[in-house]
Amino acid sequence: MAKRDRPARIGISDVAAKAGVSLATVSRVMNGNFRVDPDIAARVRAAATELKYQPNPMGRNLARGKTDTIGVVVPDLGNPTFQGVLRGVSRAAAHDGYRVLIADSSEVSSEESILAGEARRRCDGVVLCAPRMGSSELEELAPSLHPLVLVNRTTDAEDSPSVMVDYGQGIQDLATHLADLGHVRIAYVSGPESSASNALRLAGLEKFKQGHPHVELAILHSGSTFEDGYESAGDVVASGATGILAFNDLTAMGLLSSLNERGIKVPEDVSVTGFDDIPFAQYTTPPLTTAAVPITEVGEHAWAQMRDLLNGTSTTESVQVFQPHVVARGSTGVPAKLKASSPK
Amino acid sequence: MAKRDRPARIGISDVAAKAGVSLATVSRVMNGNFRVDPDIAARVRAAATELKYQPNPMGRNLARGKTDTIGVVVPDLGNPTFQGVLRGVSRAAAHDGYRVLIADSSEVSSEESILAGEARRRCDGVVLCAPRMGSSELEELAPSLHPLVLVNRTTDAEDSPSVMVDYGQGIQDLATHLADLGHVRIAYVSGPESSASNALRLAGLEKFKQGHPHVELAILHSGSTFEDGYESAGDVVASGATGILAFNDLTAMGLLSSLNERGIKVPEDVSVTGFDDIPFAQYTTPPLTTAAVPITEVGEHAWAQMRDLLNGTSTTESVQVFQPHVVARGSTGVPAKLKASSPK
DNA sequence: GTGAAAGCGCTAACAT
DNA sequence: ATGTTAGCGCTTTCAC
Numbered sequence: 001m002a003k004r005d006r007p008a009r010i011g012i013s014d015v016a017a018k019a020g021v022s023l024a025t026v027s028r029v030m031n032g033n034f035r036v037d038p039d040i041a042a043r044v045r046a047a048a049t050e051l052k053y054q055p056n057p058m059g060r061n062l063a064r065g066k067t068d069t070i071g072v073v074v075p076d077l078g079n080p081t082f083q084g085v086l087r088g089v090s091r092a093a094a095h096d097g098y099r100v101l102i103a104d105s106s107e108v109s110s111e112e113s114i115l116a117g118e119a120r121r122r123c124d125g126v127v128l129c130a131p132r133m134g135s136s137e138l139e140e141l142a143p144s145l146h147p148l149v150l151v152n153r154t155t156d157a158e159d160s161p162s163v164m165v166d167y168g169q170g171i172q173d174l175a176t177h178l179a180d181l182g183h184v185r186i187a188y189v190s191g192p193e194s195s196a197s198n199a200l201r202l203a204g205l206e207k208f209k210q211g212h213p214h215v216e217l218a219i220l221h222s223g224s225t226f227e228d229g230y231e232s233a234g235d236v237v238a239s240g241a242t243g244i245l246a247f248n249d250l251t252a253m254g255l256l257s258s259l260n261e262r263g264i265k266v267p268e269d270v271s272v273t274g275f276d277d278i279p280f281a282q283y284t285t286p287p288l289t290t291a292a293v294p295i296t297e298v299g300e301h302a303w304a305q306m307r308d309l310l311n312g313t314s315t316t317e318s319v320q321v322f323q324p325h326v327v328a329r330g331s332t333g334v335p336a337k338l339k340a341s342s343p344k
Numbered sequence: 345m346a347k348r349d350r351p352a353r354i355g356i357s358d359v360a361a362k363a364g365v366s367l368a369t370v371s372r373v374m375n376g377n378f379r380v381d382p383d384i385a386a387r388v389r390a391a392a393t394e395l396k397y398q399p400n401p402m403g404r405n406l407a408r409g410k411t412d413t414i415g416v417v418v419p420d421l422g423n424p425t426f427q428g429v430l431r432g433v434s435r436a437a438a439h440d441g442y443r444v445l446i447a448d449s450s451e452v453s454s455e456e457s458i459l460a461g462e463a464r465r466r467c468d469g470v471v472l473c474a475p476r477m478g479s480s481e482l483e484e485l486a487p488s489l490h491p492l493v494l495v496n497r498t499t500d501a502e503d504s505p506s507v508m509v510d511y512g513q514g515i516q517d518l519a520t521h522l523a524d525l526g527h528v529r530i531a532y533v534s535g536p537e538s539s540a541s542n543a544l545r546l547a548g549l550e551k552f553k554q555g556h557p558h559v560e561l562a563i564l565h566s567g568s569t570f571e572d573g574y575e576s577a578g579d580v581v582a583s584g585a586t587g588i589l590a591f592n593d594l595t596a597m598g599l600l601s602s603l604n605e606r607g608i609k610v611p612e613d614v615s616v617t618g619f620d621d622i623p624f625a626q627y628t629t630p631p632l633t634t635a636a637v638p639i640t641e642v643g644e645h646a647w648a649q650m651r652d653l654l655n656g657t658s659t660t661e662s663v664q665v666f667q668p669h670v671v672a673r674g675s676t677g678v679p680a681k682l683k684a685s686s687p688k
Numbered sequence: 689g690t691g692a693a694a695g696c697g698c699t700a701a702c703a704t
Numbered sequence: 705a706t707g708t709t710a711g712c713g714c715t716t717t718c719a720c
Contacts, residue, residue: 006409011697022707027699037705057466058411059697062402062712065350069445069466077431078623087421090448099466101413101445104434122401122413122443253627279422280624283597355713366691371715381689403713406696 010051019047030055070306071119071126073103073112079224080250080278081295082129085151088299089127096307098124109133113141120145124310127151127302132194147309149302153196154319161305161318163298167197167275168204170291170324174245174273175208177289177326179215181334183243183271187218189232189255191247195224198247201275205245216241222251229254233262242270242335249274249281249290256284256331267333277327286330293324354395363391374399414650415463415470417447417456423568424594424622425639426473429495432643433471440651442468453477457485464489468654471495471646476538491653493646497540498663505649505662507642511541511619512548514635514668518589518617519552521633521670523559525678527587527615531562533576533599535591539568542591545619549589560585566595573598577606586614586679593618593625593634600628600675611677621671630674637668 016026021040028036029044036044047053061067072089074082090100103119105112109132120126125147130138135155142148142157150162171188178186188205191198202219209217218239222232229251236244236255246252252274259266266272266286274281277292301320308314360370365384372380373388380388391397405411416433418426434444447463449456453476464470469491474482479499486492486501494506515532522530532549535542546563553561562583566576573595580588580599590596596618603610610616610630618625621636645664652658 006696009697013697023698024700024708025706028706031699035705040706054461054465056697058402058406058409059712060699062406062714063697063699065402065712067402077427077434083421083427086446087448090421090446091450094448094450099445099447099463101443102430102434103443104431104438106435106438117398119443121398253624257627280597280627283601283624283629284627285629350712353713357713367714368691368693368716369689372690375715379689384690400713403696404715406698407713407715409696 009056010053011056012053014051015044015047015053018051019044066124067122068097069099069101069123070303071101071103071116071123072129073105073116073119073126074129075105075107075109075112075131077102077104081248081276081293084278084295085127085129085299085302088296088301089303090299091296092300092303093306096303098303098307105130113137116141116145125149125306127299127306131196132192134194147306149305149309151298151302159318161309162320163302163305164319164321165197165293165295165298166321166323167200168207170275170293170326171201171204171245172208173324173326174275174289174291175205175212175215175217175243177328178243178245178271178273178332179212181243181271181332183241183335184214185216185218185239185241186243186245187220187236187239187241188245189220189222189229189236189247189251191222191224191251193221201247222247224248224251226250226254226257229256230258233258236270237262237264243332244270244272246272246274249276249278249288252288252290252331253281253284256288260285266331268336271332271335273332275324277324281327282329284331289329289332290327291324292327294322298322353400354397355400356397358395359388359391359397362395363388410468411466412441413443413445413467414647415445415447415460415467416473417449417460417463417470418473419449419451419453419456419475421446421448424624425592425620425637428622428639429471429473429643429646432640432645433647434643435640436644436647437650440647442647442651449474457481460485460489469493469650471643471650475540476536478538491650493649493653495642495646503662505653506664507646507649508663508665509541509637509639509642510665510667511544512551514619514637514670515545515548515589516552517668517670518619518633518635519549519556519559519561519587521672522587522589522615522617522676523556525587525615525676527585527679528558529560529562529583529585530587530589531564531580531583531585532589533564533566533573533580533591533595535566535568535595537565545591566591568592568595570594570598570601573600574602577602580614581606581608587676588614588616590616590618593620593622593632596632596634596675597625597628600632604629610675612680615676615679617676619668621668625671626673628675633673633676634671635668636671638666642666 016023103115127149129151139157148160154162220235222228274288274290277290281288373385447459471493473495483501492504498506564579566572618632618634621634625632
């Protein structure tokens with residue numbers, strides 16, 4: 001017999017006994033489901049209150065086959081972007097009575113699949129942020145994760161909805177902003193090669209080039225962190241570009257910092273743009289021109305998609321796209337030579 | 345009969361059948377617990393692999409009375425401080441095979457107790473960040489949350505360990521930094537009145553006053569956000585102080601922003617300090633002098649405390665204190681009048 | 689070392 | 705409308 005000695009919390013049967021009803025009735029009352037005689041319901045509730053009864057979620061989960069919890073897997077809890085989606089998902093889910101389990105892969109992408117699978121088993125579904133995962137790996141993983149909502153990437157496998165940010169359009173808008181200012185030598189300091197959103201930006205820039213044949217566009221290689229941006233300064237200077245499109249705000253800030261140390265003035269000597277509009281982008285020196293991404297909304301919509309999946313309420317659109325919008329601040333301006341020749 | 349029609353995942357009994365052993369044996373093998381005949385163990389593992397068996401945590405949780413999950417309740421997932429502790433807890437806990445469930449009270453402190461209780465029922469313990477909760481409410485709540493680890497506050501109730509940051513010492517160090525620079529009129533732009541860490545700072549400043557009788561110290565009232573800092577600028581200017589101690593980096597940044605708009609130079613006209621050394625403090629204009637708090641470590645240690653509680657491994661110290669250290673950057677300097685009279 | 693079986697605390701089908 | 709009871713999937717005693 002498996003009579004373990006546990007702290008003996010008070011359970012549904014205690015309430016049933018105290019109220020003089022069956023377990024089922026207590027369960028019904030607690031779940032507010034079926035019509036229970038008001039008098040009995042009151043008696044049950046009184047007993048529950050008196051005993052300070054708190055339903056045990058574990059029993060409930062097992063019996064119902066669900067946990068009212070969803071997992072959110074992110075590659076880095078220190079990254080403002082993922083913090084934003086986590087926050088959005090968490091709040092929106094809480095509003096519907098769901099909780100969020102976090103799984104931070106700490107940038108160790110080899111663990112990502114395992115982590116996601118683990119999260120899925122403990123939860124009713126998972127919201128996956130895995131910008132670097134190979135698409136074949138994702139495609140293979142996706143079915144086992146269903147219900148699955150993807151953030152900033154898509155997959156052919158299964159019916160896994162996505163919430164996307166149109167990085168391609170955003171970078172085009174930023175490049176256009178620079179071109180409109182008069183920059184003819186532009187450099188894109190690209191993010192991680194394996195990043196899905198980097199590929200989107202690259203594709204966007206390809207389109208930009210077609211619309212602006214007179215602009216010389218160089219592609220430099222870097223990463224996604226502040227440090228990566230800082231270290232890219234050498235290449236940036238060497239490129240001779242006057243307009244720099246950084247991968248994101250973090251790298252833009254790193255670049256700004258290094259440029260400043262080198263005595264290169266922004267935006268007098270070079271203009272710099274970021275991407276994301278993280279909370280601190282407006283406090284850099286100079287304030288960063290960037291493409292604002294409504295990242296919390298992205299998280300909220302990821303939850304909305306998940307909820308529809310959970311409810312079987314299929315959405316019309318299975319991939320939602322958010323448009324970033326350019327926020328022009330102090331880090332971009334008319335290139336020096338132009339300013340001299342065209343004193344406005 | 346309760347034969348629900350669920351997706352029929354493959355369970356332990358399938359493995360048992362395939363391997364030709366009992367459920368108990370499979371369980372033992374899966375948990376690597378008892379000595380099982382190596383041959384049998386291998387057979388079981390083979391069967392499990394072949395069937396792609398994944399133990400169902402719900403059943404496991406119910407049977408073991410634990411979830412291998414801890415809850416982290418924070419008042420605001422958008423605040424860098426709480427993001428830091430969440431990150432620390434999450435990584436450290438993951439290292440020990442635990443997951444974290446987040447509960448964001450969205451600054452609605454009336455919900456905090458309920459949220460914490462809910463989290464506790466779903467998890468094996470909770471790490472509570474509730475800087476504004478009244479101490480009597482906390483004391484009342486604490487026992488029901490055990491095992492409980494508190495961040496940045498203590499309670500008399502029960503054996504609930506705490507991980508603290510010595511805000512009192514930190515603010516004293518900052519004030520001393522200002523005094524050493526020559527500031528004799530200092531103002532503290534205080535945080536929320538109900539904030540525990542604000543009280544700590546206030547107490548620290550009291551000590552500072554005793555050691556620096558010649559310094560005039562004004563206390564202004566504000567809050568904890570960027571906006572609060574921004575709006576405090578009027579009071580700050582009116583105070584006539586040359587050295588300003590902001591509640592934290594966020595309010596300092598807000599203040600810096602407003603001061604800049606008013607044409608007041610930092611640090612030439614007034615010096616400003618923050619608190620926390622959030623990731624972006626070094627990128628403000630000018631870079632912010634602040635007291636660096638190892639916030640991720642705080643989270644890591646909160647987990648360590650929790651683990652000890654869970655294991656029954658009592659720690660020697662039940663309240664750990666982290667010391668902030670002053671990081672002098674560009675936002676503080678010698679006050680103007682002094683500079684004029686003592687051209688160094 | 690292995691198996692049989694009794695729960696863990698709850699929900700839901702079925703019967704009344 | 706309420707009670708009875710069979711599980712949900714797993715762990716763990718207890719007996720072999």
